Amino acid sequence: MGDATDAVRRTDGAAVTAEALGLRGPRGWVYRGVDLDLEPDTLTVVTGPAGSGRTSLLLTLAGRMRPTEGRAGVAGLRLPRQAAAVRRLAALGPVPGVNDLEGALTVAEHLRERRLLHFPRRAPRRSTEQALGLVGLAVESLPGGLRTQVRELDPVQSLRLSTALALLGRPRLLLVDDADERLSATERAAAWAMLRAVADSGTTVVAGAADAPESADTTVRLESADAHA
Template sequence: MQGVSVDDDAPGLAVAARGLGLKGPRGWAFRGIDIDAEPGALIAITGPSGSGRTCLLLALTGRMRPTEGSATVGGHRLPRGMAALRRVSALAHVPGVTDLDPALTVGEHLRERALLQRRFGDGLRSLLRPRAERAATAAGRVDAALAAAGLDLRDLPKGPRTAVRDLERLEALRLSIALALIGRPGLLGVDDADLKLADAERAEAWALLRSLTESGTTVVAVCSEAPEDAVTVTTAGDRTTGAGTPAEGDETPDDESAPDETPGGETTHDESTDDAKEAADDALAETGRS
């Protein structure tokens, strides 16, 4: 089931940026980014690997501090409002930040995230409610998140006892999104939304992300190719404009910006900045699994 609202009281966040840039020890991760997107928009970040796509995703969700320019997300002005923005945004499918544990089952991941949300995400008042009420609320959130992500546990080989290592790539993407939706974010950031998906799977992934925007959630997705109906932001080289064309005098990114290849052929992100690694550590700490 798709198009199910996770939380009617958590509308999507508008995203506006002018000349946004982030510079690390090895140069600019991205620069000159302009964005105008209404609440509930589908924003696609495209560009070659190593061009700062993930860094931009982390910046727009309050996980990385911009170096220049201005940005306002849901009324939170960056960088001053980064902490507040983190409370109303969530990440999914981000390598090094939201990695699924292949040894855990789907059910274990869901229970862990629901427990973390109950203890750290809902505030002190929720902890004062009766245990049965808290458990029912958590179960309802999990069910709503799974429905919104289009993941039916009955379709999995062993239901909730299915190990993450046994999930298909699209199923793993849906699970990661469902885990993020348990926190009822107004903005969802998804990395590598179409990585190594077949054409039919890619169409399903974009249909899923569109359904989330239709229910009010703003979605920012890193991808190799943006759909026509998305607000597209392109990173390219050391300096980028909102239209994705290199600014005058740009140079192409050096080899250090290229992604690493693991022996298994999986592409891992290296955005060529120590800041990116620190931001990933900070974001991972929010999940309680650092």
């Protein structure tokens, strides 16, 4: 007889929906006509050429950019009207140009800073050990342990640390951009295995990448900006 907790596993991830979602900027449409129906605790990969609006779509779903047309929802909350509430349950993993790690800071300093800046009124709902364990970042394997500077991390270790920082607050939706950027085949496999594990642990994951892995539950392909003209 199986473990009863497996049969009634509680879903923590957020469902994500979008219908004809679009964002128009000063130079025209950034993305347009995006439809989503993502189940909780799944891994979705958004692909598309440069200028297809991949990053902007992720920021929209995080409640950080206001769409121009269409509608979207995260865990039943409507965007953009309830964007503030969405921001409380969604977290950004690594998004280059938005929340880059500081190379001169150590792993410990990044973890401490995240706690001080993002959880000033209450303790984080996930411990440092839990977050690091979930992303598979073995501190003992780092050159200086927790005192290792970020510039000493390899690309996958950096991805793991950025993701762990986002997971400290136990978000229901995690958004990651350029998940496979500048990674070897072996490193890509490790990165996707990590994000797959995060989704399976009870967090909906939406990741931007050049190519989608077989482990993705859903793949969304964005067109180039020229296609929206």
